[in-house]
Amino acid sequence: MDAALRHLEKNQDRYLKLLLDYLRIPSISAQRNHDGDTRRAAEFIRARLEEAGFETGLFEGKGLPTVHGARLVDPKKPTLVVYGHYDVQPPDPLDLWESPPFDPVVRDGEIRARGCADDKGPSLALVLAAACWGKDLPTNLRFVIEGEEESGGTVVHEYLKAHTKDLAAAKAVAIADAPGLARGVPALCYGLRGIAALEATVTGPTRDLHSGSYGGAVMNPATALARLLATLHDGSGRVAVAGFHDGAKPVADTERKRLAKLPFDERAFLADTGSPSLFGEDGFTTWERRTVRPTIEINGIYGGYQGEGSKTIIPSRATAKLTCRLVPGQDPMRVQDAVVHHLETNTPKAVKIAITRGHTAPAAFMDPETPWARAVRSALEKAYGCAPALTREGGSIPVVAAFREVGLEPLLLGTYTPGERAHSPNERYHVDDFLGCIRAGIHLFGGPPK
Secondary structure (H helix, E strand, O other): OHHHHHHHHHHHHHHHHHHHHHHOOOOEOOOHHHHHHHHHHHHHHHHHHHHOOOEEEEEOOOOOOEEEEEEOOOOOOOEEEEEEEOOEOOOOOHHHOOOOOOOOEEEOOEEEOOOHHHHHHHHHHHHHHHHHHHHHOOOEEEEEEEOOOOOOOOHHHHHHHHOHHHHHOOOEEEEEEEEOOEOOEOEEEEEEOEEEEEEEEEEOOOOOEEHHHHEOOEOOHHHHHHHHHHOOEOOOOOEOOOOOOOOOOOOOHHHHHHHHOOOOOHHHHHHHHOOOOOOOOOOOOHHHHHHOOOEEEEEEEEOOOOOOOOOOEEOOEEEEEEEEEEOOOOOHHHHHHHHHHHHHHHOOOOOEEEEEEEEEEOOEEOOOOOHHHHHHHHHHHHHHOOOOEEEEEOOOOOHHHHHHHHOOEEEEEEEEOOOOOOOOOOOEEEHHHHHHHHHHHHHHHHOOOO
8 A cells, every 4th residue: 555655656747747648638529520539538548557457448339439447456356346437528618718628737736628527537547546556456446438428328338238247246336526525525425316318499480580571470489499498497496397206205304414514615606606696496405406406407598690790580490408417216218208298288389399308317326334335435534634525416427327237336436626617618626636536546446345
């Protein structure tokens, strides 16, 4: 253990440079014109695994490859799977970035670049943690690093099905894709919300119409869509779709009391958002609204003229992209059914609607007291010098459900500082968090359950 930690101390600058090189690759999986870049990122992380002594490969499927690596040191020792992703979200809107999203800079101890926190920094950190052990690695490790987490691809699921027998030898999978509680305070995240995505397009006339000649005589699809989307919630902020909440398990009073004791700074949270005030479903705290309650959010809405100045038209169509965040007990497919029925039923007869269903994943809830979970908590405490918080997160990691089907216990390491701005401009990642995640990996690989 001491030798591995000394190795990290000697190589901190080199490892930071590796991360910055990794971040320069615009591996945007949602955009096909970046497929070449995304494959470069796959080869980059594969090379780092090979340097750490792993046997590696690229699993090809109907999409972008999944990188896999194995280092099996002793069949009598525990085996741990480590998951990450090398793809990133699109950086738009580009004009809001303080520096180019794929030209990383370090400012005030923070890395600024797309993908630095989600998930290139944390996943590379765990690869480097294995490298720090050198020949003395005491745990069997299998890495699975996919390239479609941000776009809902299927290749990693194909990989898991094809390698179920190999993976089943492990009992757990470590995933460093969650925030800690605060700066310098890590977390073991034991719950994630699920997801169900949809896209709705409202059409009216067969072409854009002159708003003077036709305005008031035909329904405007953009207006119809806006009114339709407004029916998704009631005045108290609760989702108003019939059947949406079916099966949702309420949070136990004991858990609500424990979550309420977490040192959550609501003023700092509001300040970070830049919003005038907080808003949400009546009867729940801000923490609960963002972690343990189901939601529907409009991710994008567009239609008609988007250019400079005015163009007086009635657009022929308008589109909205939606995602629902789900809690334990909700069936993603049934949620999609409920939302589709609601939208179709409430669409005015003067327009038409077409709905496309997107990716889904159920919510996840894990026991924070298992032997592997306690090993993670111990590793985080040793790495950061304080006990980790026990948290639930509002985001989704769709592959978690697939790992559970294989028989692996998900271990969600919260190592980066909240407010990292993942999925938005000026994503940031503290250098201390990067080094802390490497230290946590060193301790976890060196101290698994007996």
